[in-house]
Amino acid sequence: MSEKFSPAASVVGEPYSLDAEQAVLGSILKDPPCLYTVEDRVKPEYFYLPQHQSIFRTIVSIDALGGKIDPLIVLEELKKDGVYDDIGGKTYLMKLADSVPSTKNVSSYVDIIVDKFYLRTLMAACSDVLDEANAQTTPTETLLDMAEQKIYDIRRGKTTSGPSKISDIIINEVFERLNNLNKDDPAVREQYLGFPTGFSLLDKYLAGGFHRSDLILLGARPGMGKTALALNLARNIAVSGRKVLFFSLEMSKEQLAQRIISTEARIVSQKLRTGQVNDADWEKMGTALQTLAKAELYFDDTTNITVPEMKARVQRMKDVDCVFIDYLQLMSGTKKSDSRVNEVSEITRSLKIMAKDLNIPVITCSQLSRTAAKSDNHRPQLTDLRESGSIEQDADIVLMIHREDYYNNGPKNNEDPENVVANTGEIIIAKNRHGETSNVEVAWNPEFTMFSTLERIRDDR
Numbered sequence: 177m178s179e180k181f182s183p184a185a186s187v188v189g190e191p192y193s194l195d196a197e198q199a200v201l202g203s204i205l206k207d208p209p210c211l212y213t214v215e216d217r218v219k220p221e222y223f224y225l226p227q228h229q230s231i232f233r234t235i236v237s238i239d240a241l242g243g244k245i246d247p248l249i250v251l252e253e254l255k256k257d258g259v260y261d262d263i264g265g266k267t268y269l270m271k272l273a274d275s276v277p278s279t280k281n282v283s284s285y286v287d288i289i290v291d292k293f294y295l296r297t298l299m300a301a302c303s304d305v306l307d308e309a310n311a312q313t314t315p316t317e318t319l320l321d322m323a324e325q326k327i328y329d330i331r332r333g334k335t336t337s338g339p340s341k342i343s344d345i346i347i348n349e350v351f352e353r354l355n356n357l358n359k360d361d362p363a364v365r366e367q368y369l370g371f372p373t374g375f376s377l378l379d380k381y382l383a384g385g386f387h388r389s390d391l392i393l394l395g396a397r398p399g400m401g402k403t404a405l406a407l408n409l410a411r412n413i414a415v416s417g418r419k420v421l422f423f424s425l426e427m428s429k430e431q432l433a434q435r436i437i438s439t440e441a442r443i444v445s446q447k448l449r450t451g452q453v454n455d456a457d458w459e460k461m462g463t464a465l466q467t468l469a470k471a472e473l474y475f476d477d478t479t480n481i482t483v484p485e486m487k488a489r490v491q492r493m494k495d496v497d498c499v500f501i502d503y504l505q506l507m508s509g510t511k512k513s514d515s516r517v518n519e520v521s522e523i524t525r526s527l528k529i530m531a532k533d534l535n536i537p538v539i540t541c542s543q544l545s546r547t548a549a550k551s552d553n554h555r556p557q558l559t560d561l562r563e564s565g566s567i568e569q570d571a572d573i574v575l576m577i578h579r580e581d582y583y584n585n586g587p588k589n590n591e592d593p594e595n596v597v598a599n600t601g602e603i604i605i606a607k608n609r610h611g612e613t614s615n616v617e618v619a620w621n622p623e624f625t626m627f628s629t630l631e632r633i634r635d636d637r
Contacts (some may be wrong), residue, residue, distance in 0.1 A: 486530070497536055
């Protein structure tokens with residue numbers, strides 16, 4: 177069924193500018209290169225009138241497929257889709273192209289459209305919150321979180337516009353991502369690349385590292401080194417120029433900082449605990465501090481913190497690129513539950529939603545059950561996740577630490593010492609929603625509580 181071009185018949189009351197919408201579309205039809213100025217800031221839903229949304233969507237589609245933009249070609253595409261008829265559509269498109277005062281002012285016209293769109297979005301968000309408040313069926317704390325999230329989404333330009341057509345998603349999101357990945361500007365490309373973990377082979381299997389909106393689970397038995405690995409990863413990502421927030425529900429900020437400086441300065445951690453540091457150690461710490469001072473690595477050691485509280489703190493800090501949590505089993509749910517499994521399920525689901533809403537990777541440490549310790553080869557599996565429930569289901573990636581010498585107290589006590597290599601371990605990629613699973617060998621230095629890439633020496637004799 178075709179639509180009629182009758183802007184005057186639109187709903188009155190919501191903020192929008194008919195002149196600005198017509199000027200933007202007219203500028204593109206009159207001078208097609210204007211599209212690149214407009215497309216960078218405007219999406220189809222930013223236009224208030226459905227007719228204008230359809231026109232802009234069609235123009236973007238034609239350009240993405242390498243077609244030429246002019247009123248007649250746009251009209252033919254609209255007719256193919258059964259959107260407009262020949263008579264009204266042709267008249268209106270020609271009018272748009274002829275009525276533009278100057279295409280040089282297209283950026284100013286875009287400003288008006290974006291401004292009106294955000295005003296409408298804000299009005300809708302406030303209306304939703306007001307309806308919930310009047311109903312008095314939602315807990316106040318939940319309502320506050322909802323209001324904060326809606327405002328945050330508006331600031332970041334995110335909206336929930338309902339179902340999207342596959343072609344729109346490919347053109348507006350998939351193609352946009354691919355184009356940005358191939359741009360010359362490193363700052364633009366970095367927004368779409370994974371965050372390198374500092375372990376080259378792990379990055380290879382994870383397609384470049386940790387990716388935005390992913391929930392990554394880091395599982396290990398107590399004492400295996402999950403906190404150490406989490407700190408190593410957080411440090412590596414922060415030093416590479418990202419902003420990292422590390423929530424610790426077990427260790428204090430001072431203890432975490434002590435571990436970081438021990439690793440960075442290569443000073444035996446025992447020395448820092450006893451205070452037995454010499455002049456050389458002080459010099460190494462000074463050098464290490466110069467590196468760490470540039471890193472945006474933040475620690476929060478609040479106990480009994482919930483996911484909504486974490487989310488609120490991340491939002492208030494602004495521009496956080498990555499979140500670490502140590503560890504899952506110490507977290508509290510927002511709802512009281514008779515079953516710990518149900519409570520943990522609610523927590524992991526909330527963490528996944530947080531990763532998706534904030535568009536950042538969330539890495540959460542988790543304890544494993546004793547099942548792995550009782551098996552013949554001690555190797556952990558997904559079924560070893562404690563209070564499993566939906567942990568395995570919600571996580572995009574599950575990494576597990578395995579060190580055989582952990583069970584043998586070193587190779588000297590093992591019946592076959594050649595089968596156990598001291599100070600080495602594996603990061604087992606037990607689940608990878610975006611690629612293959614595998615094992616990554618790493619070196620383990622207990623003196624500095626540090627995992628690192630395992631260097632192998634080739635013997636070509």
